Amino acid sequence: MDEELKRKIEKIYKDTEVEFPERNRMVVKTKKASTLSILEFLKKEGFRQLKAISCVDWIKEGEFELIYHLAPLNSPLHVMVKIRIERKNAETETILKIFENAKVYEREIYELFGIEFKGNPDLSPLFLENWHDLPPFRKDFDTRKYVKKTFDEIPSVEDRNERT
C-alpha cells in the first residue's frame, strides 16, 4: 500500500521526496508553499488524525523544521510531513482549515519557538507567565544563564530580628 502511495504523491507534487526510513514510517519532505495541499491530499487518503506538530531548531543551517504527524485509524503506517522555514522572522500558514485540532499545537510552538502562524486566531501565551526573553526552546536560549540571572539574584530572607 505504501509504494503506490509514494508513486501517487510524487506524480502529483513534483517538489516532494518520499522515503521510508523504517517499517511503518513514511517521511514526506516538501516545500512550505505546498504544505496545505499535501495535507489535504493525505487527509483524503485516509490519514484522518493529526497526531501532533513537532518543531526542530537546526541552528547550524539557520532553519526551523516543522513536522506534521498524521496517522490513519486502522493501519500502522505513520506519516511525517516535513517543511523547512528560515529562522529569522519565521512564519508560515496555519492549517486550521484542514485539521481543527492544530490550533493548540500551533499555539504551543508559537510560544516555545516563536514561529508565527498566520491565520491562527488565538496565539496567546499558554504555559509561561509574562515571559520577555527569547522563546525558551530555541537552541540559542541558554537556560542555565537565565536561571543565574533571575533566580539566584534574589537574596534569601535573613531573619534579622531574632537569631534563632
Next chain:
Amino acid sequence: MDRKNILKWLKEPGKMGHKYSLWAVYFCTGCGIIEIPPTITSQWDAERFGVIPVATPRQANLFMITGYVSVKTLKAIIRTYEQMPEPKYTVAFGSCPINGGMYWDSYNTIKHIDKYIPIDGWIAGCMPRPEAIFIGVTKLWMMIDKGAATGYIRYRKNYKFYRRNQEKLFGKLPWPPLYPVDEKENKNG
C-alpha cells in the same frame, strides 16, 4: 501522641487543638500530589491523626507544598498562603522546593521556596512516601509543642523582605500587601 492528656488540653487548648486537628488545603502544587491520595485514603489513613483535606484556604491551617513549584504556581501559592487564617503551618515535600532539586536548571521552576514564603517543615525524598509524610506531621506536632513552628510570625515580621523578593520575581503584584509596608523604607531596602 498525648491526645488523651486532659491536663494538657485544659492548660493550652489552642496548641493541642492545632496539633490534633491539622486541616490541609487541598492544593496539589507539584508532582508530590501522587502520594497525598494514598495518605488520606484507607491504606494509610491520615484522618486518624486528624489531618483532613479541606476545600478552601480560609478553613485550613496546614499548607503542604508537594514537590517542585513553577513560576505560575508560586503566584497561586502566595495568594493561598496569605488567605489562610493566622496560626498556619507550611510543610514542603521533596528536594525541589529546597534548592530546585532535579530541575535546578529549568527556567520555569522556583529554586528556593523559602525566599518567597516561610516554610516550617521540610520532608526529604524525591516524593516522600506516606510514612515520611506522617513523620513530618509528628515532627510538626513537636514543633508546635515547643512553639518553634513560627513561620507565620516570621512572615509578619519580615513581610517587607518577602514582598520585595516576590516583586523582584513577578514585577508589580496585582493584590495589595497583606501587612502595611511603609513605602519609603522599601525604596532603599
Next chain:
Amino acid sequence: MVIKIIEFIFSPFLAFIIGVFFLGLFRKIVARIHQRYGPPIIQPLLDVIKLFHQKGFSHGALFDLGLILSLAGSIVVVLFIPFGGICPLKSSGGLLVILYTMLFLPLGIALSGGEGANPNISIGISRKLILCLGYEVPFLLILLSTMSFYRTISIVDIVNSQKNFHWTLFSPLFLSGIAYFMILPAMLGMRPFDIVSAPQEISSGPAVEYGGKYLGLFHIQHSFSIFIMIALFVDLFLGGGENIFYFFLKMLTIFFIMVLIHSVFPRLRLEQALRYLWKWPTIFAFLGVIISKVVR
C-alpha cells in the same frame, strides 16, 4: 420553677452534646465502611476547640450577624422540641412555631453568605435555598397530615397520644412517615443531597469564606440542625421515648441508617434532586393528608 430553669439551660447543652457525638460517630462509621480506622469519636470537639483559637476573617457586621442568627434560630427550635420527657417551652405553640423558627437556619446562612465576595458563595446559597424549597413542600404536607390526624398542633400531645407502642409510623399515617424518611437526607444535607456544601464542585458552597471561629459556629449550628431534624422525626413518628435514654436510642438507629445511605451514593445534581423530592415523597405525603382526613 427551678426545674424549669435547669431544663432551659440543660436541653440546648444536651442537644449540642448529642449533635457533636453524632458528627464524631458519623466520621467513625464512614471511615469503617472505607476499611480504615478513622478519627476518635471526639474529633469534632477537637476541631471546634481548634477553630476557636484561630483568627477568622470577617466581611462586615452582617456576615457575623447572619451566622449568629442561624445559630440562635437552631437553639430556639431545640427548646420547642420535646425529647425524653423534657420540653422547656411545652405550652406555647407547637408544630407551627417549630416550622417558622426552622426557616431561620438556611436564611441566616444566606444572610451572612451574601457578604462574602466569592462567587462560589452566591451559587452555594442559591443551591441551598432551592434545596430548602425542594424539601419544604413534602415537609409541610407531612406536618399537615400529623396535625389533622391528631386534631392538635401541640407536639407534646402528639407524643403523649402515642403511648405504649401504637406509634404513628404503624398507624394509618405510615405513608407520611415514609415520606419524611425519604426527605431526611435532604434536610440533614447528607449525600446523595449534599449539593449545598459540595467541596468538589463549588468548594464547600456558603462555607467558603468561614475561617476560624466563624467555621466553629457553623459546625455547632450544623450539629444542632442534625439534632433537630432527627428529634422531630422521632417525636412525630416513633413516639418520642419516656426518658432521654430511649429517645437517644431511637435517634441513634435513624442516624445510623442515614449514614449508611450517605456512604453508598454519589451526589445528585440540583435538578435531579428536585425531581426526586417533588415526585415520590410529595405523593406519599399527599396521600397521608388524604388518609388522615378520611380515617378520623
Next chain:
Amino acid sequence: MRELELYFGPQHPGMVGNFSITLKVEGDRILEAIPNPGYLHRGFEKLMELRNWVQNFPFVCRINVIEPDSMEAVYAMAVEKLANIQIPERAKYIRTIVLELGRLASHLFGAWAYANMLGFDTPAQWAMADRDHILDLFEELTGGRVYHIYILPGGVRRDLPDGFEEKVMHFLHALASKLPDYNETFFENRIFYERAKDIGKIKKEEAIEWAATGQVLRATGIKHDIRKIEPYFAYDKVEFDIPTRVDGDAYSRILVIRDEMLESAKIIMQCIEKMPEGKVYERTPNPFKWKIPEGETYVRLESSRGELGLYLVSNGGNTPYRVHFKTPSFNHGLFILPKLLKGASIADVGNIMISLYVVAPEIDR
C-alpha cells in the same frame, strides 16, 4: 441572569494535578470555558537536551506522575530504535508486565479521581487501597513506589525477584474477586448512572476529527488500540480484545476503563505463563561516551489515557538533539475539554474533565 466569571482554578479539591479553567457562567450553565495550563511546566524537552542518553531515564519518568512506566518505555523504545539494540526476549515480557501493572494502577487512580469528584468516597477509598497493593509490588520489583527507573535501554534493570510471580497472581485474583462489589457500588450505581449518562457526549466523526485517542475514541465504538495496530514488546504474543462502547459519553468511557482493567489482568497472567528464561539486559556502551548515530524516529505506545508518542532526533552526539512528547492529555485537555464544557452545568465540570482523564503534568511537560 448576571454573567459570572468562575475559576475552576489551580486550588480545587479533587483536581488531578493543577490545571485551571476560567468558566464564564450564567446561572448554572457554562457559556465558555478557557483552559489555562502551565502550572506544572518545567520545560522537560529543553532540559533533556542538556543531559546524556542514560541520564535522561530518571528524568523522563517524572513527566507524568500517574503512569511513569509508559514514559520510560516510550523513551527506551526510541533510544533502542535509533541505536538499533535488540532487547532479549525475557525483557520484552517483563516490560509488558510492568506496563500492564502501571495501567491497572493508573486506572484505579482514575477511578479514585472520578468517584472523588462526584463525592462518592467509598469506592474511591477502595480503589486507592487496591492501587497501593500494586505499588507494593512495584516497590519489591524496582525499589521505588511510584518512580521505578526500571526500563533501561537494552532491557530491564534486574530480573524478577523469586516469588514475584506468585505475588502478582495473588494480587490479580484478589482484584478479580473485588470487581463484583466495585460493580455494585460504583459502576452500576443508579445515581452514578444518572450523573454520568449523556455527559460530555462525543460522536464518532467528532472523535476522529478531534484526534481523540485511547478510551475517548474507544467509547465511541472505534476499535483503535496501538497494542493491536502496531504491537510492541510482547503484545503480539498474548491474546486480548479491545473493549468498546457505542454512545461515547462519560458513562461509557468509565465502562471501557473497567473492561480494560480485566483485559490487563488477562495479559499479565498470559505473560507470566509464557515468559522464557534467559538474560534480561543487553550490554550498552559507557553512558558518557555513548554516541547514538544520527537519525530521527517516532515511536508510540498505548498508555492508560490514550496514544503516547515520542519524536526523537539525534545528531550523532552524546545528548538527544530534540525530544517531543505527543501526550494524549494535551489534545484531550486543551482542545476537546472546552468543546464539551460549553453548555454543561457547573456540577459537571470535574465530571467531564476526569472522564476524559485529563492529567495536568502531561499537558505542560
